[in-house]
Amino acid sequence: MNVNVGIDIGSTTVKIVVVRDGEIIHKHYERHFSKVREKAVELVTNARSLIGEDAVIHCAITGSAGLGVAKASGIDFVQEVFATRKAVGVHVPQADVVIELGGEDAKIVFLTGQLEERMNGSCAGGTGAFIDQMAILLDVTPTELDELAQGAERIYTIASRCGVFAKSDIQPLLNEGARKEDVAASIFQAVVNQTVAGLAQGREIKGDVLFLGGPLFFFKCLQRQFQKTLQLDDDHAHFPALAPYAIAAGAAEYAKDTRSTYSVDSLLEALEKAAAAPLVAQYLPPLFENDEQYQAFKRRHGVHDVMTENVTVYQGDAYLGIDCGSTTTKLVLIGEDHQILFHHYQSNKGNPADVIREQLTKLYELCGDRVHIVSSAVTGYGEALIQNAFGVDFGLVETVAHFRAARHFCPDVDFIIDIGGQDIKCFKIRNKCIDNISLNEACSSGCGSFIETFARSMGYSIEEFCKLGLFAQHPIDLGSRCTVFMNSSVKQAQKDGAGIDAISAGLSVSVVKNALYKVIRAHSPDDLGQHIVVQGGTFLNDAILRSFEQEIGRDVTRPAISGLMGAYGAALHAKDNRPAKTTLIGMDVLSHFRHTVKSARCGLCENHCSLTVNDFGGGRRFISGNRCERPLGGTKKAELPNLYKWKLEKLKSMGEPSGKPMPNGTIGIPFGLNMYELLPFWTTFLRALGFETVLSDVSTRDMYMRGQHSIPSDTVCYPAKLMHGHIENLLDKGVDAIFYPCMTYNIDEGRATNCYNCPVVAYYPELLKANVSALQDFDFMMPYFELTEPKRFVQQAVKYFCGKYPRLKKKQVAAASQAAYQALADYYAQIRIEGQKAIAYADTHGLDIAVIAGRPYHVDPEINHGIDQLIASFNMVIVSEDAVWQLAKVPEVHVLNQWTYHSRMYGAAKYVTRKENAQLIQLVSFGCGIDAITTDEMRAICEDGGKIYTQLKIDEISNLGAAKIRIRSMLAAVEEGRKLAEQQHIS
Known part of the structure; x- marks a missing residue:
């Protein structure tokens, strides 16, 4: 048989x-x-x-x-x-396309036409493991996640190419009260988007589609979203x-x-x-050789404790601190002598308001009439929600809360590293105030949720998992890489037969290496300082603390309340700033507390933000999701100068119809990438030749989705991906042709050794032509032009346009060229004039200036996600780098400076160091290879000039929670520095 x-x-x-x-x-x-x-x-x-x-x-x-x-x-x-x-x-056998999703693997096999097989690389985004991670984040089983999704009313934009990006979108939504049903359905839609954009990569999925793998069998919502997105009926979708x-x-x-x-x-x-x-792998030294060594380690760290007193025996005034973090909620109540009277630490479970209500009710019962909570403060991701829900007296940014707590344990602290569930915050202390802040941007591979996800996937709690690694004799060397690569390393270790203890110890070392070398970018222990305080729930893990000390080769201070430091710092802040009367709601209001959530669409401005409206009863509401302050019901603030807004409106106006008869038809121009810089040139030039120019609409998420099917690479930056949607938009407008030239060089501004364009920007038209099927039989004009030399450009333009349109004469092209160069020069001059007006306004009104240094396309609201408006909400005047770079001398840099936009940013950074009320914020689109060169140089220019360097890395992620923390942290550090300087001046 x-x-x-x-x-x-x-x-x-x-x-x-x-x-x-x-x-x-x-x-x-x-x-x-x-x-x-x-x-x-x-x-x-x-x-x-x-x-x-x-x-x-x-x-x-x-x-x-x-x-x-x-x-x-x-x-x-x-x-x-x-x-x-x-x-x-x-x-x-009738299948045309096979889509198969596994635990960490995804593949598409095209069976008809040209046979082709595509698999994910080392990224597990959009797979079963990704869905599992998201279920853990929502504190439900994968099956319950699918059941929740059936009751969805709306879909949020969630990145799925990596669990880290998705958490950056999902966690703030949960903390702001978004419905779990909507988030669950959005997670499944994100998997669909990842499959279409990340795997299909421009090839159309059509015909009979066979769906294989556990996720596509067990999750009915995933099946539904695939059918809806690919527009497949039941006869062509096979499950x-x-x-x-x-x-x-x-x-x-x-x-x-x-x-x-x-x-x-x-x-x-x-x-x-x-x-x-037998196991074949690279080993690391064990964390502890024996139990005696471990016990000595525990005794050394046990001395950094805080006095406690039971709230049921204490009498007098008390101060409440709340830390509503990315994955956990912490409460600390302290007495007059800073002793802890009560504390609580638990997972948010996707609804921090319920956790706070439950614990506050318990706390009031314990306090009775003996203890009076006279002041309260909240920090963390959910700060605004909790402050509005419970009438908390103060809201403070996390960095300030953690610094206040660290200073309590170590008055001479000069470096603090806090590793939370999804965030790493590092700040250097100089002259007893925060001098420099580093936060993780798009990656949480050195964070607590990183190791917790592995623990849960292997069937352990994080506590059990980490204890397993303490005495592993042969920890696996997993390197210091991002989560998706680490998944591959762990899989390889599993293939080689590594035990759980060896994997646990190896992951603990990796978390530390990622924090040190990817976030802090430390070159030596001296970069960190002499008095180091470590905190955050992740450092409660002895394996991670031991790995950290071994890696830097020195002892550090870990307070016994490491996981409560944010809440303890908030409580200390509440005590330091006691109000005349607290606004914290009492038991009478709390007993009737209710929390309902609904979705709404704001129509007050062109952003049309998706809002989450939280109602707590008694007239208390909190609205999140807005990119400005208008929907919050407060009085409208005076509109401050904002060059990002001015530039966008100016460029949009260039797309309005000319109102003149144009004999040569309509030419569409995609409103993206380098057109944000050169639109004045090209609209003037083409109209002077008798063409009516039609601009594609301003980017939106829907436009991106419209062109997603033709994107051939998932690793290219979001601004480039958007161009596919702009082409579709122009085709829908019925233009006669589309003009999008390839340009190796940019305008030479004489500030760099060369003036190259970014390679993606320079040649993206070639990629669009090859991948957008509708362009194959369409007049898509993509000549190679160089604007850096006007005479050479005229020659190129005459050859192209006079050859394509014989009725055009050489003189016409030359005249159009001269008008175009003048239009571009006028535009640059207007930017500088508007910049000077904005700076003068800030100086006159005593305001800070935010010099946002990026690329021209960062003005696009779909790319910047409203960051300029967020920064403006902190009473800052917004100026772009192209308005100020020429006001400073060329700074010395340590790299080959051959990019026009880089040299502008270096000049803008130098300008900021000479302008007392100016701060630099650099925008970097994730996936931008050449911007990686600028980061260290921009930081060096700022820090050498005594200024804080702030970088905001942006991508498809539309939630600005992490950006807001960084901006507030920067402003808090600036304010502390000014107070200290004032005190020194007085003394």
Whole structure:
């Protein structure tokens, strides 16, 4: 009796399919929780009776974690894409396209037309593991996540190419009261978007589409969103019952043609041999050699404690601090002597308001008439929500709260590192005030949620998981890389048979390395300082604390209340700033407290923000999601000068119809990338030649989605991805042609050794032509032009336009060129004039100036997500780098300065160091390779001039929670510095 067995060992599950006489007689699907080889043995053992003792078995192994098992056991291995094709050919032969999502793997196989197979690389975004991570974030099971999504009313924009990006979108939504149902459905839509944009990469998904893999079988909302997005009816979208086991079934089909045969006993023996195979990996030294060393470590850190007193015996005034963080909520009540009377620490569970209400009710019951809470303060991601909900007296930015707490334990502290659930905050202290702030931007691989996600995926709590690593003899060296790469490293360790203890210890070391070398960018321990305080819930993990001390080679201070430092600092702030009468709601109001959430769309300005309206009863409301202060119900602030807004309106006006008869038809210009700089030139030039120019609309998320199907690369920056939508927008407008030239060089401003354009900007028209199918038979004009030399440009333009349009004469082109250069010069002059007006306004009214240094397209509201308006809401005048760069001498830099926009930013940074009330904020679009060069140079210019360097990294993520923290932190540090300077002046 011949039996074929296929075993699919994926990143999170093991599947087995047994085929006899062409019929599947057994299939099983189970999570392996990192015990890959043991689980494979278990599944075959459980199928033993069905296979039969006398069966002649042909077996093949597949899957992302299957190669190591196959090598160690000697069993045939089949690559999973090939296994997929085998399964489809046998079970669903009519399929045109196969989409398969696994635990950490995703693939698309195009079967008709040109055969093509595409798999995700080292990124697990948009896979089952991503969905699992998001379920953990919402504190539900994956099944419950799917059930929640059925009740959704709206879809939020959520990035999915990495769990880190998604958390940056989701966590603020939860903290602001967004409905879990809406967030759940948005998560599934994000998976769809990642598959279409990240895997299809410009190739159209059409015809009969077969959906395989566990996520696409178990999650009905995911099925629905795929059908809706790809516009597939039930006859063309196939979700077979075999979906979770299809790859194992393909392996079983492949096994038919293998030479090796097994009995049940010999097959089990081969798999057991693999389970016992020795580990092959790079080792790290153990964290602790023995228990005595660990106990000494604990005694040393045990001295940094704080006095406690039970709230039930205390009498007098008390001060409440709340830290509503990205993943946890903390409360601390202190007495007159700074002693802790009460504390609480728990997960937000997606609704911090309920946690606070429950704990505040408990606290009032414990206080009775003996303890009077006379002042309160809140910090963290949920600060605004909680302050509005409960009438908390003060809201303060996290960095200030943590500094206040650290100073209590170590008055001479000169460096603080706080690692929370999703954030790393590092700040240097100079002259007893915050001098420099570093926050993680787009990556949380050095944070608590990073290690917690691994723990949960392996079936452990974070506490259990971390304890396992304390005494591991051979920790695995996983390097210091981002989460998605770390997933690959862990998978490799699993393939090699690494134990949980070795993986746990290795991850603890990796968290520390990521924090030190990716966020702080430390070159040596001296960069950190002599008196280092570490805090945040992540440092309660002894394995991470030990790794940190070993890595920097010196002892640090970890307060015993490390996880409560934000709340303790807030309580100290409340005590330092006690109001005449607290506004914190009492038990009478709290007993009737209710929290309801609804969605709304703001129509007060062109942003049309999606708002989340939180109602707490008694007339208390909190509205989030707005990019300005208008929907909050307060009086409208005076509108401050904002060059970002001025430039956008100026450029938009250039797209208005000329009102003149144009004999040569309409030419569309995409309103993106370098057109944000050169629009005055091209509109003037083309209209002078008799063309009516039509501008694509200002970027929106819907426009991006419209062009998403033709984006061939997921790693290119968001501004470039938007161009696909702009092309579709122009085609919808019915223009006769689209003009988008390739330009290797930019305008030479004489401030750099060369004047190159970014390679993406320079040649993106070529990519659009090759990937947007509608352009194949359309007049898409993409000549190679150089504007840096006017004479050469005239020659190029005459050759192109007179050749294409014989009725145009050389003199016309030359005259149009002269008018275009003048229009561009006038535009530059207007920017400088508006900049001087804005600076004069700030100086006259005693306001700070925010010099936002970026690229011309950062004016696009869909790219900057309203950051200029957010900064303006802090009473700052907004000036762009192109308004001030020429006001400072060329600064010395330590890199080859060959980019026009870089040289502008360097000049703007230098200007800020000479202007007392100016602060620099650099915008960087995530994925911009050449901007990586500018970061260290901009920081050096600012810090050498005594200014704080602030960088905001932006991408598709539309939530500005992290940006707001950084801006407030910068402003708080500036204010502290001014107070100190004033005190020194007086003394």
